Amino acid sequence: MKKLILASAMAALLAGCGGSGSSSSPSIPSKTGWLDGQIQQISHSQQSLRVNGHQLDATHADINYRGETIPFADLSNGMRAQFDVADNKISEMKLDPSLVGEVSEVSGNKFTVNGIELEFNGLAGIRKGDWVMVTTYPNADGGHEVASVSKIDPIARVEIEGRVSGLTSSEFNLGTLRVDYSNADVDDRDELENGAWVEVYGDFYDNNNFKAYEVEVEDDADFDDFEIEGMVTWVNSDYTLFELNGRLRIEIDDDTEFDDGRRSDLTSGRWVEVEVEFRQGRLVAEEIDFEDGGDYDRGREFEVEGRAQYRNNQLSINDIVIDTDGRTEWDDGLRPSNIDGQWVEIEGKYINSRFVAFEIEKEDRDDDIELEGPVNNNSLWGYQAGDNSLRKYEGRWVDLDCDFEGNKLYDCDD
Template sequence: MLSRCLGTAVLVALLASCGGGGGGGGAAAPAPTGTSGGTDPATGGGTTGGTDGGTDLGISGSGAPIAYGTIDGFGSIFVNGIEFNTDNAAIFVDGQPANELDLSVGMVVSVEGTINADGVTGEATVVIFDNELKGPVQAIALDAQGDVMTITILGVNVTVDRIATTFENTTFDTLAVGDFVEISGFPEGLTDLRATHLEKRQEVYVEGETEVEIEGTISALTDTTFQLRTYTVDYTGADLTEVADSTLLEGMYVEVKGTLSGDQLIATEVEEERSFSDSLEADDDFSLQGAVTNYVDDSSFEIAGVPIDASNAVKKPSALTIANGVLLEVEGTWDGDILIATEIEAREGDLKLEASVDSVDLDQSIVTLRLATGTVQVLVDSRTRFDDDVSDLRNFGLADLSAGDFVEVEAYLNGGQLLATELDRDDADDEVVKAPVDSSNPNIEITLLGLTYNVQGAEFKDKSDRDVDAASFFAQLNTGDMVRIKDERPADGIADKVSFDVEDD
């Protein structure tokens, strides 16, 4: 889990680097311009938090984090819409001193420091990254559309998205069973994980030799073993210095490092993962990103184990529906027991576009996409996560896009404008549009986002993901239904595959 306890030497260095805390708010930062055009206000996303069971921020006595979430861009680092200067920050990766070059877009980090009066820039004093899970891929299952996969690592189900997950040393299409990977992301409930960053490790996994990392709640504790998820952990030789009083307790949430032998994990180190809220004081302002859990109503739910009351928060988009599993960013003030949210924003888009860039308006932060049947404008902002899978530009941003570049965009509708949560530059591929249906002419055409596709001769799938004919598909179709259309290369405006979005329906 992010930001584990640090060893004594590391903690001394960290404490020496820390300044004060601070709070934020204010106008949105400009969208990332990238490497090509002068200043580089990149995007951001981040906040402090944990998982169900607790996130250890590993900074006892060093101050509370003000942001916890994904890194959405560089040129400093951008977390939760704030551009944090890291020139004087202490940076830690997996408990070891590091520098900004050791961080990647999509990693979930904790940031300590201050936010400036403009509400969109700040000074980081401490940046901490710690992976959520490390081990071999045991199984892979693709969804019906082929855009989302569930991979199993050490018995943990991890959701990996073609667009929303960033990849290092592998890709969505080349990831394979047996690959040894490290995951950063957001917990979903007690058993699952949503990957925001996936790194394929260079070493080859060897059972009994290669170190793995897993988190969970201790049960069936004895003097020598305990249960963690599906594994029996032997901790007789483990380092317990990062556990309070070096004493394990039933129900304690921990991170375990060690080697596997069948269903037994021989631990070399066990670290206690403390709750994020333990580091907060009343009236602390902070922002938190993650998946909603334990939802009762808008006044009672959790993100990363932090209780939240968003009953009076401003929502973006205004029609945002909070529910278990929804990925959000929340800004607010800790009252000693609960986060009183002032703003809450969607951090995932339910609409997707895969198309070529027609033009880029840097002044308005708008990318116009060209599809075979027309154009679509997409707005980017300080929370849009930019990722370059073509040239691997580290400071990739809006100014690095050119007409003809192929991009994959995840977005949501905000007041009639498409707002991108993710924008990935990739190799040219089929055109894809996933959006609510504007109108349709049965068996002939479908219009979505103002784009009208001829569907005569297309392959259709119904709401149960079964192959059907056009008449059966249109018998189920209603205006507003989320539909995915693929126009295979070379795109000609004639749909090749048409399906309902099974996940959203």
């Protein structure tokens, strides 16, 4: 995995750098606080590991998953966890896998857990019927990149996490999985809404259906004063709001500091470490540290301007439906009750064959327009080209500037 390779290479480089004219070892900066990130460079013999660039001592750490003690010997590089650290010593480590369950299929580097097919190069020793703990991170295009697969003893309940959609009083979707939570113990039930990030524990039944016994709704306040690492999965156009790991929305303000990069470098696919603070109901970035190079994928982001239609609780532009949920940012006083007929700009991501709005704001209608999305039949976002400038982009996902006359596009260029 790119981030693990980069971290290892950086560590090797730092290890090889000695002070000029001195044989003394450099002092190790002391770290205290809560960290959220990957285990790296684990040493089972020394019971030490590296997280977010910090070398930590886990000799006396309480290591657990949902209250169950986990031996240090069962940890592996790539696992995600939350760490309570004082002076580089871990007092508690809470494992935070993406999936826990039984492997139903294995074929080469591909395997299936909880109905989700994944790919990982380190599957040696993993067989059908094994129980595993899997850590994944989202790709910028909406897929999953596996960081770790660890064999564990069978446990009572399967775990799966993700963002809620299609919520009813008894069911909701996590991707293509339908979850029945009618008899579940729901933590923060008032916060369970479309767009909420949840961890669900339960059992499968009848193919792709899932019976939940417990649902934990993620609360941004739990990340107050955390240092979190992960992948940027969305950024708004004015660089004031971004999404980390497909789950946390984090604001940027004038006091946010940037290390090894600038605000404009914050782009989908970048790997970053972020120090956050919870203020007035929102997570705000105090510092953003860029961790990787410039080769990254923007992913399936979209941007559109147009006359909003709002009918039967459904938003659309040019009859193209755009979903909203509890995490959609409604700016400039816009609400479902007053958006119909307004000229707006909408930014978001294409997820599971749905356009999902992340931010909606008012916009002036001009004679030029910026659109990002798929080109089909010489048309982009329902606007037909009045010339042939879209022809060369046919079938592609593009980000274009176009002249805008009436409801037609001209001279579109990237």
